[in-house]
Amino acid sequence: MFDRHQDLKTIRRCKRGEEAAFAEILGRYRGAIYNLCYRMTRNSEDARDLGQEVFIKVFSLLDRFDENYAFSSWLFRIGTNHCIDHLRRNRLRFLSLDGGVGPDGEEYEFQLPDSGPGPDTVLQRKEALERLEEVISELPPHYKAITLLRHDQQLSYEEIAEILQLPLGTVKARIHRARNQIQQMLAARSYDI
Amino acid sequence: MYGRKNKSDQPLGCKECKQGLQEYLDGTLEKPESLRFFLHLRECTACQEEHDRLQGLFRMLESLPDHEVPADFDGAVLASVPYAAYQAMEPLRRDRVPVFLEEAFLPRFVRARVTRLVGLGVASVAMALALRGDGSVLLPVLIVTGLLPEIVVRLQGLGRRALETTRRAES
Known part of the structure; x- marks a missing residue:
């Protein structure tokens, strides 16, 4: 999806202090990072701040970037971790149908389903997508991140494993559980997508 | 799974x-x-x-809508980039070579001109004897051992020059 070779050439220009190269990287990844942050937080101001912080961090740490790996993986790793840290700092509670403690050791709080539309309501596609975004935003941070990397960024399991520095089996198991949870949450709210 | x-x-x-x-x-x-x-x-x-x-x-x-990035997104990011620091670091980074290409990577006695000349002399004599038909099994060993210091020093030099050429081409 992202051109690793092109990225590497641009990063080397950045390391020489070329202003245009930084703007190029920003232009290439600004949308992906902003949307990742937006979907993680579902708040446009937080998404802007977090996205900017991610790029500021990346641009100040370019000397630490290992050229044996894809730049996009490094960027998404920093972006994902930054969003997860933000969500944890803000102590948001996430919906879990099971409640209790999740696989990441994070406590969930059981919530009653929203009073959404009835099952007979025919939803427009736009509304359905908004509801799906709403449900995704309520997933625990790790499930949310993995779902977005897989489906929104359309990355392979192998790329996600590299980004999140997790074994391939764990990535597969988490994404399966995340999808199951999304289905259950949609059903609990009678959201028909 | x-x-x-x-x-x-x-x-x-x-x-x-x-x-x-x-x-x-x-x-x-x-x-x-x-x-x-x-x-x-x-x-x-x-x-x-x-x-x-x-x-x-x-x-x-896979079809979640993209949200528009705020217009003021780039400004704060680009204003924070330490351009001057990167520019100042560049000569240091450019001069840096992998450890195995640094002269000091080879022991001093291997790099010494005397060692290399003696090695070349030994290898030449051994080669001459081998060409005259002396069948001693020691000759190939002497040839290789004699040539070795000169070869490694020259390979290291070639590696450094290749690296410089590549970097010049990249810049």
Whole structure:
């Protein structure tokens, strides 16, 4: 999806202090990072701040970037971790149908389903997508991140494993559980997508 | 996660189908395994419905709308980049070579002109004897050992020059 070779050439220009190269990287990844942050937080101001912080961090740490790996993986790793840290700092509670403690050791709080539309309501596609975004935003941070990397960024399991520095089996198991949870949450709210 | 071996000739059950449906839709199953799913789904209405539901979810997840990046996004980022620091670091970075290409990587006695000249002399004599038909098994060893200091020093120099050329081309 992202051109690793092109990225590497641009990063080397950045390391020489070329202003245009930084703007190029920003232009290439600004949308992906902003949307990742937006979907993680579902708040446009937080998404802007977090996205900017991610790029500021990346641009100040370019000397630490290992050229044996894809730049996009490094960027998404920093972006994902930054969003997860933000969500944890803000102590948001996430919906879990099971409640209790999740696989990441994070406590969930059981919530009653929203009073959404009835099952007979025919939803427009736009509304359905908004509801799906709403449900995704309520997933625990790790499930949310993995779902977005897989489906929104359309990355392979192998790329996600590299980004999140997790074994391939764990990535597969988490994404399966995340999808199951999304289905259950949609059903609990009678959201028909 | 979902995996069975030596079962590709058996028909798939509904329980197995439900367990492996996500991997089937992800396209990560082996071909024979994928075929078992295909055949089962063709016959089983309940599993087909589950398949369609999950496929619908996958499609929706992949078509989430992009949100527009705020117009003032770039300004703060680009203003914070330490351009001057990167520019100042560049000569240091450019001059840096891998450890094995640094002169000090080789022991001083290997690099010494005397060692290299003596080595070349020994190798020359050994080669001359070998050409005259002396069949001693020591000669090849002497040739290689004699040439070795000169070869490694020259290879290191070539490596450094190649690196400089590559860097010049990149810049």
